[in-house]
Amino acid sequence: MIPERFINASVIAGLLAVPLWALMADEIFTITLTTRAVILALAAVGLNIALGMGGLVSFGHAVFFGIGGYAMGILAFHAQTFAPLELGPLTIEGTKSMPVIWLVATVASALTALVIGLLSLRTTGVHFIMITLAFGQLFFYFTISWSAYGGEDGLSIYVRNSFPDLNTLVPIQFLGLCFAALCLALLLQWRLRNSAFGLALNAARQTPQRVETVGLNPMRLKLLAFVISGAITGLAGALFADLNRFVSPTMFSWQLSGELIILIIIGGVGRLMGPVIGAAIFVTLEHWLGGLTDFWHIWLGVILLVIVLFGRGGVIGLLTGKEGPHV
Amino acid sequence: MSEPVLATHGLMKSFGALIATDNVSIDLHPGEIHAIIGPNGAGKSTLIGQISGSLASDAGRIELLGQDVTRLRTAARAQAGLGRTFQISALAMEDSVFENVLLGAVAATSGAWSLFMPVARKVALTERAMQALDRVGLAYAKDTRCADLSHGQRRQLEVAVALTLAPKAFLMDEPMAGLGAEGSRNLTGFLDGLRSEAPILLVEHDMDAVFALADRISVLVYGRVIATGTVEDIRASDAVREAYLGESA
Amino acid sequence: MSAILIVEQVLNGLQFGIMLFLMAAGLTLIFGVMGLINLAHGSLYMVGAFAAAWVAGATGSFLLALAAALAAAAAAGALVEMLVIRRLYKAAHLDQVLATFALILIFSEGTRYVFGSFPLFLDIPDCLSGPVTLPGGIQYPLYRLVLIGAGILVALGLWWLTTRTRVGIQIRAGENDREMIAALGINITRLYTLVFAIGAALAGLAGALVGAIQSVQVGMGEPVLILAFVVIVIGGIGSIRGAFIGALLVGLTDTLGGIFLPELFKLFMEGGAATQTGSALAAMAVYILMGFVLIWRPSGLFGSRA
Numbered sequence: 100m101i102p103e104r105f106i107n108a109s110v111i112a113g114l115l116a117v118p119l120w121a122l123m124a125d126e127i128f129t130i131t132l133t134t135r136a137v138i139l140a141l142a143a144v145g146l147n148i149a150l151g152m153g154g155l156v157s158f159g160h161a162v163f164f165g166i167g168g169y170a171m172g173i174l175a176f177h178a179q180t181f182a183p184l185e186l187g188p189l190t191i192e193g194t195k196s197m198p199v200i201w202l203v204a205t206v207a208s209a210l211t212a213l214v215i216g217l218l219s220l221r222t223t224g225v226h227f228i229m230i231t232l233a234f235g236q237l238f239f240y241f242t243i244s245w246s247a248y249g250g251e252d253g254l255s256i257y258v259r260n261s262f263p264d265l266n267t268l269v270p271i272q273f274l275g276l277c278f279a280a281l282c283l284a285l286l287l288q289w290r291l292r293n294s295a296f297g298l299a300l301n302a303a304r305q306t307p308q309r310v311e312t313v314g315l316n317p318m319r320l321k322l323l324a325f326v327i328s329g330a331i332t333g334l335a336g337a338l339f340a341d342l343n344r345f346v347s348p349t350m351f352s353w354q355l356s357g358e359l360i361i362l363i364i365i366g367g368v369g370r371l372m373g374p375v376i377g378a379a380i381f382v383t384l385e386h387w388l389g390g391l392t393d394f395w396h397i398w399l400g401v402i403l404l405v406i407v408l409f410g411r412g413g414v415i416g417l418l419t420g421k422e423g424p425h426v
Numbered sequence: 427m428s429e430p431v432l433a434t435h436g437l438m439k440s441f442g443a444l445i446a447t448d449n450v451s452i453d454l455h456p457g458e459i460h461a462i463i464g465p466n467g468a469g470k471s472t473l474i475g476q477i478s479g480s481l482a483s484d485a486g487r488i489e490l491l492g493q494d495v496t497r498l499r500t501a502a503r504a505q506a507g508l509g510r511t512f513q514i515s516a517l518a519m520e521d522s523v524f525e526n527v528l529l530g531a532v533a534a535t536s537g538a539w540s541l542f543m544p545v546a547r548k549v550a551l552t553e554r555a556m557q558a559l560d561r562v563g564l565a566y567a568k569d570t571r572c573a574d575l576s577h578g579q580r581r582q583l584e585v586a587v588a589l590t591l592a593p594k595a596f597l598m599d600e601p602m603a604g605l606g607a608e609g610s611r612n613l614t615g616f617l618d619g620l621r622s623e624a625p626i627l628l629v630e631h632d633m634d635a636v637f638a639l640a641d642r643i644s645v646l647v648y649g650r651v652i653a654t655g656t657v658e659d660i661r662a663s664d665a666v667r668e669a670y671l672g673e674s675a
Numbered sequence: 676m677s678a679i680l681i682v683e684q685v686l687n688g689l690q691f692g693i694m695l696f697l698m699a700a701g702l703t704l705i706f707g708v709m710g711l712i713n714l715a716h717g718s719l720y721m722v723g724a725f726a727a728a729w730v731a732g733a734t735g736s737f738l739l740a741l742a743a744a745l746a747a748a749a750a751a752g753a754l755v756e757m758l759v760i761r762r763l764y765k766a767a768h769l770d771q772v773l774a775t776f777a778l779i780l781i782f783s784e785g786t787r788y789v790f791g792s793f794p795l796f797l798d799i800p801d802c803l804s805g806p807v808t809l810p811g812g813i814q815y816p817l818y819r820l821v822l823i824g825a826g827i828l829v830a831l832g833l834w835w836l837t838t839r840t841r842v843g844i845q846i847r848a849g850e851n852d853r854e855m856i857a858a859l860g861i862n863i864t865r866l867y868t869l870v871f872a873i874g875a876a877l878a879g880l881a882g883a884l885v886g887a888i889q890s891v892q893v894g895m896g897e898p899v900l901i902l903a904f905v906v907i908v909i910g911g912i913g914s915i916r917g918a919f920i921g922a923l924l925v926g927l928t929d930t931l932g933g934i935f936l937p938e939l940f941k942l943f944m945e946g947g948a949a950t951q952t953g954s955a956l957a958a959m960a961v962y963i964l965m966g967f968v969l970i971w972r973p974s975g976l977f978g979s980r981a
Contacts, residue, residue, distance in 0.1 A: 156769045218966060221973045225712050225768055225912060229904045230969065236901050237962035244958040246951060293544040295532045302518040302529050308480065309516040313533035313591060314504035353901060357776045364773055394788050400780030407774045408762055424520055426769045 143374030145331030151369030154304030159231035167336025208333020253347025367415030464646035509593025530590030692926020693826030701874025707913030717896025723879025748879020911978025
């Protein structure tokens with residue numbers, strides 16, 4: 100069986116090799132596909148902190164993805180229309196600067212995660228799943244009826260936002276930015292996992308009463324995990340919006356929440372590289388099966404069923420021969 | 427007599443019509459082992475839950491080191507110095523033995539709380555964790571996954587986690603349950619020495635262990651303490667014989 | 676704002692709530708008895724609607740269409756239970772969610788493959804179309820009144836089934852103690868398939884009934900499914916009585932909120948902004964209701980424990 104460390108290194112190498120090859124072969128479309136996979140992986144890395152480490156089956160992570168997306172959409176919209184955002188006494192100028200947008204997206208998602216977490220973590224199990232799902236719908240319907248920013252039709256941003264000293268319109272440069280964000284998030288998750296917080300969170304997933312008995316509050320641990328998780332997924336949402344130069348209520352859809360969970364399951368729950376492998380496979384399937392048949396979701400459903408019923412631990416579980424954490 | 431480390435005053439708890447604990451007042455003094463015995467359904471588990479904080483009491487007061495902890499949550503009571511072990515092991519089964527004790531060491535050490543510093547690199551913590559494993563004789567299994575431990579080893583690990591907290595009082599829920607004769611003897615010997623570090627409130631079914639260890643025994647029947655006294659007192663008590671020993675003998 | 680409008684909207688809310696109840700009853704029954712969270716329940720709703728539309732198109736009979744909806748949804752439910760669902764009863768919630776999510780993908784794309792992407796239409800039968808005049812001179816569509824009546828009949832039937840019949844007693848015993856009823860010699864595997872099929876049939880019935888006032892299309896089940904989840908979270912998971920009360924609350928809140936919240940905001944805001952704020956808030960009203968119920972009672976109105 101293959102050690103997980105080796106798999107992790109191969110994944111990073113693969114992520115570097117594909118765009119390099121595409122750059123040399125001048126395959127712009129492959130670079131775009133890779134960017135999509137990298138951003139979805141980033142969103143799923145965020146979810147994996149809540150799901151894999153904290154055992155929180157959030158079926159509403161699209162909320163944070165959408166908030167990140169709309170943070171980008173709203174700021175860029177006010178910048179491209181040269182009309183500042185009036186919030187009561189507050190006047191906020193729009194911006195096209197990625198670092199500022201990312202900061203806003205992350206903070207807004209973290210705050211939303213704090214509120215949703217405080218309410219949802221009062222419950223466990225099926226209740227938690229349904230409540231997070233319902234919060235997703237709340238935001239979905241809200242954005243649909245929010246006509247100031249396009250309502251159901253969404254918002255188009257005409258020019259990709261900018262990053263100091265880079266030309267983000269060049270696909271490979273934008274991919275580089277997304278890749279850097281993904282690596283930072285992976286590093287963050289790795290550090291978290293080995294920290295005192297990670298140790299306690301991992302125990303809180305398995306046996307909350309033990310964690311209480313040693314004097315820690317399992318609910319606070321999970322809430323913090325949920326907030327960090329939401330913030331990362333929010334950042335991914337801002338990048339996704341910039342990739343498409345478009346935001347719409349579908350960024351909040353429950354299907355997207357489901358797909359983020361699927362990415363993790365395909366790769367391996369709670370594994371560092373699980374979301375990355377999952378996203379790579381998902382985007383490849385979407386492109387390849389989608390090219391073969393209009394009904395590729397049937398095959399995605401069948402693959403998912405097989406993984407759930409027979410293949411616990413996803414791809415990494417299969418390759419390492421070790422089951423991952425149970426959620 | 428010295429001030430009690432742990433004391434309950436008139437604890438009550440009922441579930442619907444069932445009165446689980448009825449006006450329970452017991453205390454635990456420095457250096458002693460106070461055993462709680464009683465037939466099944468006498469309310470021992472409820473009492474443990476009330477003292478540890480997992481069950482809210484209907485009435486009564488709990489004091490730890492003179493401080494009223496009745497309204498505190500489980501985690502706060504642990505921080506105040508209560509070290510509990512579980513009857514049914516509550517361990518992180520997917521983790522190694524070492525990670526389980528390390529959790530206790532982390533929780534008990536102020537300043538260990540860093541989000542990003544790898545916890546395994548903090549020597550003070552790992553030493554504290556290893557020491558606890560050493561003392562219960564489980565150091566050899568430190569890298570074993572908890573799920574792969576034998577029943578007896580899990581009991582040892584339960585005690586080891588409580589040791590890492592260096593509590594002011596131990597609250598042990600049937601630590602001997604399911605141990606073989608030898609395991610039971612070993613643990614009895616260990617608890618005998620432990621009482622000088624912190625007193626132990628011991629809920630236990632194993633009468634040999636109770637009679638060997640206890641400085642005092644309280645007998646709980648239908649939620650009431652019907653007698654408290656030394657081993658000799660309890661053996662001689664007619665009330666206990668009638669209500670409890672008589673039934674099982 | 677007239678009294679007629681209010682009565683009309685209350686009736687619309689009731690009708691919507693009753694249809695939600697048909698969905699929520701199956702969900703909550705399946706969760707209560709088997710401990711399963713079934714996302715594919717919305718697909719069974721869709722199956723019922725498509726079966727009804729197809730049979731009505733072929734035969735012209737609304738009654739046959741309803742029968743077809745019940746039969747198709749129950750059969751699809753039983754089949755899915757035997758092939759997939761029964762492997763999930765002891766699985767983690769995450770696995771249940773994913774496997775039933777996979778079923779949604781298969782059902783939706785499968786239906787699109789067979790019927791195409793264009794919506795089908797199911798007509799209200801002639802004898803039930805047109806308005807009736809209620810006391811007070813209110814004109815109201817007869818079909819919607821029939822929906823309310825039919826839903827209440829089903830609710831009574833369910834109550835009778837679970838409290839007064841042998842199967843119902845077995846079902847309720849199954850909620851409390853699986854080993855016990857296995858020990859009594861009841862075939863638990865068959866009982867579970869039966870419960871699942873009953874839940875599926877209710878969803879299929881709701882799909883067919885609603886299909887006659889909306890269009891029948893792929894993806895029609897999921898919005899209703901999620902609202903049904905809100906219903907059972909509010910009512911308390913596993914409780915049929917909770918599902919009934921929760922469904923009426925959600926139906927009324929959603930319908931009345933959409934009409935009256937914009938009007939309410941017009942009292943102290945200017946027209947455009949009021950409509951905007953009011954309808955945005957109305958879109959979120961049921962979820963806000965759920966939030967308040969959860970703060971007040973985390974396990975729902977009639978839930979035993981979270």
